[in-house]
Amino acid sequence: MKAVIQRVSKASVSINQQEVGKIDQGLVILLGVHEKDTQEDVDYLVKKIVKMRIFEDEQGKMNCSIEQIQGQILSISQFTLLADTKKGNRPSFIAAARPESAIALYESFNKGIEENGIHVETGQFGADMAVSLVNDGPVTIVIDSQSK
Template sequence: MRALLQRVSEASVTVDGQTVGRCGPGLLILVCAMLGDTCDTAKALAAKVSKLRLFKDEAGKMNLSILQSGGSALVVSQFTLAADTSRGNRPGFSGAAKPDEAETLYLQFAHALRDLGVETETGQFGADMSVGLTNDGPVTIWLDTKAG
């Protein structure tokens, strides 16, 4: 799986003018399930995200995890993270998991974050979403479970 984490003061996602998910201080997490990913992959990624020290401690250093900081998460499906731009000018997305499998893994990732104690909301899989955020830092981290 691939994930792009952005530390935010706030974030929200709307579909057809309705807010379907939001978070306060915490992480906006854009997630893409890739071919070959499993439920174990989703759980491992959630565990990694929950432990990453991306939040400031009292000394202003990034020493706290989302759990330690009391932050929340907004998880949004983003198949374009699978983009292959190695040939030509049009990205290819054949490395992304098929939609049914991708939705299951996306929801398993969000559920695993909740199970770890992170207050988590989601976007709407497959919808044309509008995502708003106030970046904090900015801090943006790229994770790919295949890369280690």
Template sequence: MRALLQRISHASVTVDEAKIGQSGPGLLILICAMQGDSEAQADQLAAKIAKLRIFKDDTGKMNKSVKDIGGSALVVSQFTLAADTSRGNRPGFSAAAAPADGKALYEYFAAKLAEQGMPVETGEFGADMKVELLNDGPVTIWMEA
């Protein structure tokens, strides 16, 4: 699985002009299941993200996790993280998991992240979503499992 984490002051996701998920302060997590991924990758990624120390402590150093600050997460499916730009000018997405597998792993990942002890809200898999966010830092981290 691939994830792009953004440390946020707040974020929200809207589908058909209705806000369906929000978070803040905490993390916006854009997530993509790749071909061959399983629940094992989702487990590993959720556990790592929950413990990742990217929030400032009292001295201003990145030394706290999202759980340490009492933060939350907004998890949004993003198959374009599977983009292959090695040929031509139009990216290919054949490395992304099939839609049914991708949706199952996306939902599983969000549930596993919530099991790590933080509030989690989500977007809508496969929908045309509008995501708004206010980066904090900015801090943006790419992860794979």
């Protein structure tokens, strides 16, 4: 499971020009589910993201977690994070999980975040989405559960 995590001051997601999710200060998470991912990968990422200290404290140091600042998360499913670009010019997405298992793990990820008291907004799995965000920092971190 691969997560691209961006610290934002605000973000939103729209489908067909209709806003379906919106947050203020927090994180935008683009989540790609690998064909070999399991609930263990979900649990690893949830724990890591909830506790990750990437928000500034009073001294301006990255010392606070999303829990501590009472931030929000905009979670976006993005299978293209699993692109293989080794051969040719067209990416292969063969490593991405099939939709049935990817949806279940994506929903489990969002539920796990919410169970930690963090509000989660989402896009729609499989839809063409327009994601707007204002990076804060910018701070962008990539976590791959396969590299733990």
